[in-house]
Amino acid sequence: MRALIAGAGRLGAQIAQVLAAARNDVTLVDVDEDRIAELEGRLSVRLLAGDACEPAFLEHAGALTADLVIATTGKDEDNLVISLLAKRRFAVPRVAARVNDAENAWLFDRNWGVDTAVPAATPLISLIEEATGATDTVALLRLSKAGVDVIETTITARSRSAGRTLVEIPLPEGAVIATVIRDGQPTVPAPEMRLRPGDELLVVSHAATEQEIHTAFQ
Template sequence: MRVAIAGAGAVGRSIASELLENGHEVLLIDKAPTAISVERVPQAEWLLADACEITSLDEAALQRCNVVIAATGDDKVNLVVSLLAKTEYGVPRVVARVNNPKNEWLFNEAWGVDVAVSTPRLMSALVEEAVSVGDLVRLLRFSHGDANLVELTLPPEAALVGTRVGDVEWPEDTTLVTIIRGTRVLTPNKDDVLEAGDELLFVAAQAREEQLEQLLSVQRQGATG
């Protein structure tokens, strides 16, 4: 997979290193000469250019990229890069960094963003995830379909403890993607039995989050199934 990253600061370089370790082809783009530190990520391609200019993106051959990541420290730049990547070059997947949470509402499909990653929101979500049991925690927002990656740790008093996954009537537009049980990561199947303390990860429509939280955390009369 070929990935172009706009912004070769600490964030961009870290992402590049992870992707390279996983066998992907990475191009780092930055307009600041001081940011071009080839020795820090020698396996990557480097381009000294302004990622907001069409001529620069032509030079980067953005049409050949499977993913573009807008990872600069400027939200305006990240939005422009995202829009150009999607509309001018048809990049299948565009991921954008949100620096100021107040701007998060802009990072959507209209600006070419498929996935918006807000560092402040993600950090607060990880704190909540570490200490919350029975509360739904939003970890990541996907622009397409208005869906979110959400997590809930199943409390001992939840009615669904002891229930088979296949017997639960999950809300519409909701998919259980992973069960984290201790040190194990489980791909859920219909015969898996939910246990207290399970960390459940869902991709769910935002409109279904309240319904999902009630299903998992509120003691109800009688179990599903």
């Protein structure tokens, strides 16, 4: 999914981080050049400085090919303009906007291009779920908040685990293979399953580090 987020404040940055972690193509923009510079190197997303209320900049940021636009600036008027441009000018399939002032909530509807209006007090998890419909992303976020990590690793021809069955691979303590994605389809990880190059594993762990999981399989 291609997501364009306007507003790189705390909320916008958190949403960008979560969507990027779920392997979405994310662009985060903000009119404040200093804020964008501050986030450089901290987020693995495309960062751009500019005014998302300007059609030319919004197009430059990727609105023409975006699947989702989320307006999270601190100004309701800006969020409405961004939403209207996204929906009417660029035909973005899904548009969500943050409502900063509850008295303005009645404006945030389809007339202004808003598919999902999100009150400022809405928890981050609910906001992402409402804006994207990505319940799998939300589930991963909830696990992370509970102190459980979901670590992904991909088997290649050079991986030590390629050609071995799952039961033959010693896992770090506290780690469990949740699923094996093969040919784009999630598969129940039976002990006798033999790993192939291209297999993607999702490992749930409350103790093992990403490096320990990588060492076990790679």
